[in-house]
Amino acid sequence: MRGFVVRIVLAITRWRWVRWLFTKTRVGRRVALRFVAGESLDDAVAAAHRLGEAGVPVSLDHLGEHVTDLTSAEAARDDYLACLDRIAAEGLDANISVKLTQLGMGLDDDLCVRSLDALARRAHESGLTVTIDMEDSAHTAATLDIYELAQKAHGNLGVALQAYLRRTPEDLARVAPLAGHIRLCKGAYDEPAEIAFLSRKEVDAAFDDLCAALMAQPDAKPAIATHDDARIAVAIELAEPRDQPWEIQMLYGIRKSLQRALVADGHPLRVYVPYGDAWYPYLTRRMAERPANLWFFLRAVLGR
Ligand SMILES: Cc1cc2nc3c(=O)[nH]c(=O)nc-3n(C[C@H](O)[C@H](O)[C@H](O)COP(=O)(O)OP(=O)(O)OC[C@H]3O[C@@H](n4cnc5c(N)ncnc54)[C@H](O)[C@@H]3O)c2cc1C
Secondary structure (H helix, E strand, O other): OHHHHHHHHHHHHOOHHHHHHHHHOHHHHHHHHHHOOOOOHHHHHHHHHHHHHOOOOEEEEEOOOOOOOHHHHHHHHHHHHHHHHHHHHHOOOEEEEEOOOOOOOOOOHHHHHHHHHHHHHHHHHOOOOEEEOOOOHHHHHHHHHHHHHHHHHHOOEEEEEEOOEOOHHHHHHHHHHHOOEEEEEOOOOOOOOOOEOOOHHHHHHHHHHHHHHHHOOOOOEEEEEOOOHHHHHHHHHHHOOOOOOOEEEEEOOOOHHHHHHHHHOOOOEEEEEEEOOOOHHHHHHHHHHOOHHHHHHHHHHOOO
8 A cells, every 4th residue: 555655646746737837836936945954065064953952863865866977976975075074063962874876876886985985084184974865676686786885985875774674684684784874764755566655554674673683793883763653652662672873864855743752761862864955756755655644745736
């Protein structure tokens, strides 16, 4: 059922007029930007300061994916280098999250590897870290190969794993000993039943099993990325006997009162803060996770 709904919503967001409504009308952009800190690095830094003052570290994501030319891939790398410099200059409690297709993976893998190296080196100079987002399943294997290479060379990276993929227990066993931070999320793409669990029940069960396996790894730094109360409760219980660091991660603008409550209760929380003008694909995934968002936005845009 979950897979069916995700597919329908993603199909609707690909309609030209829906995209136009969100990206070209003022009200569409205003409503859509509820999930995005803004279009500039200044906006992201301002959000990071606000969250920092509330005791919440962030991960900054300069939005973009699937670049189609090398100039854009190099520009994405340079934007992230500027972001790292700004984090260091402003003393923010922050790291960065990157998508490898934004750095040119699939177009020129060598460029992607060199760019990730440059980011890891620059981050290392200021004691910062770099997390690699996980994209659709066509990129899982290549993402993990590039992560492994970079993590062995630099030691300050992490990667996201998706509980809905049937392969993930093996991937976790492979990457956990590399001592990076491992972000466990449910998975946000439209994947077929042969490789992914589609029902909410199966995804939740896989998530809890992976969470237990991750928390039991002494070397990995678990980042449990979810807004799901039940998953968070399981993670908190599993983390109880752990001496090593771990954290809960949530997305900017989603379940803000829960975010505040977790911090007030003393739980470690990091908020993922996306920014930049290429926000539409990110927004479509947020709508697919909660179709009510789509109707809410369409009604606001149409003034009803
Ligand atoms: C920090 C972070 C990083 C992520 N990185 C990746 C990644 O690299 N690759 C990837 O595939 N996915 C990533 N995701 C997305 C993730 O895979 C899920 O699609 C997303 O988190 C929704 O699942 P959930 O665990 O919150 O549970 P759900 O069961 O979907 O949601 C639980 C509750 O949270 C609220 N909620 C969830 N989503 C929304 C929303 N969009 N709008 C409003 N309310 C909502 C609702 O109240 C819902 O009932 C990331 C998520 C987080 C939090």
